[in-house]
Amino acid sequence: EVQLLESGGGLVQPGGSLRLSCAASGFTFSSYAMSWVRQAPGKGLEWVSSINSGAGSTYYADSVRGRFTISRDNSKNTLYLQMNSLRAEDTAVYYCAKPGAETIFGLVIPRYYFDFWGQGTLVTVSS
Amino acid sequence: EIVLTQSPGTLSLSPGERATLSCRASQSVSSSYLAWYQQKPGQAPRLLIYGASSRATGIPDRFSGSGSGTDFTLTISRLEPEDFAVYYCQQYGSSSPDFGGGTKVEIK
Numbered sequence: 324e325v326q327l328l329e330s331g332g333g334l335v336q337p338g339g340s341l342r343l344s345c346a347a348s349g350f351t352f353s354s355y356a357m358s359w360v361r362q363a364p365g366k367g368l369e370w371v372s373s374i375n376s377g378a379g380s381t382y383y384a385d386s387v388r389g390r391f392t393i394s395r396d397n398s399k400n401t402l403y404l405q406m407n408s409l410r411a412e413d414t415a416v417y418y419c420a421k422p423g424a425e426t427i428f429g430l431v432i433p434r435y436y437f438d439f440w441g442q443g444t445l446v447t448v449s450s
Numbered sequence: 451e452i453v454l455t456q457s458p459g460t461l462s463l464s465p466g467e468r469a470t471l472s473c474r475a476s477q478s479v480s481s482s483y484l485a486w487y488q489q490k491p492g493q494a495p496r497l498l499i500y501g502a503s504s505r506a507t508g509i510p511d512r513f514s515g516s517g518s519g520t521d522f523t524l525t526i527s528r529l530e531p532e533d534f535a536v537y538y539c540q541q542y543g544s545s546s547p548d549f550g551g552g553t554k555v556e557i558k
Contacts, residue, residue, distance in 0.1 A: 358547075367538065367549055367550070367551050367552050368487075368489075368495065368538055368540070368549040368552075369549065370546060370547040370548070370549065373547075382545070382546065384546060418494055418495075423497075423500055434483065434500070434542060435542040435547045436483070436485035436497065436500040436540060436542050436547075437485075437487075437495070437497060437540075438497050438500075438506060438507075439497075440494035440495055440496075441494065442494055443494055
């Protein structure tokens, strides 16, 4: 059974930093891309960032590029999101999400719909 | 960026009725890379449909997706009490995934 467990959320002042973690189990973590998706209170879903399986490629939404850094430790089956220079508009529930994939000629190709989600961790940016 | 517009914003229906939800893209979604999710209050989203029409594992066959290009539809053939929720579409054919604003399906 795929499980994604986020941690690290909390209250932080504007301009501050926070690091989120996502512990993954139930699948071969090192074979799959991973992503973060957020949801501001009462609002819709917003893709934040993705990283490929080997951590060689990272992708960011324009709203967080230059402030957030996605990374992973395949030896620990853990995904991270380092968030710096936080703003009030970053207040949201942050979900760790596993993208889907196609296997073509033995290669796992990520497809960025999200077939498994964690329960989310709340980040509140406020003074 | 591809802008996804979902309509209606709210759909008021009774259990047993058919629900038809629309998702329109500002430009063509390549390879029909369009997904649908269901979200209930306090819960993470759940994948229903990917590739515009493929049901995710464990999703009942009363949920179906259709469409291509810029116009996509999620149909719930007969609403069950547990289907009242918010539904989001999402495209993943461009460099950054984009979500629609959601349609709330509420009990009439």
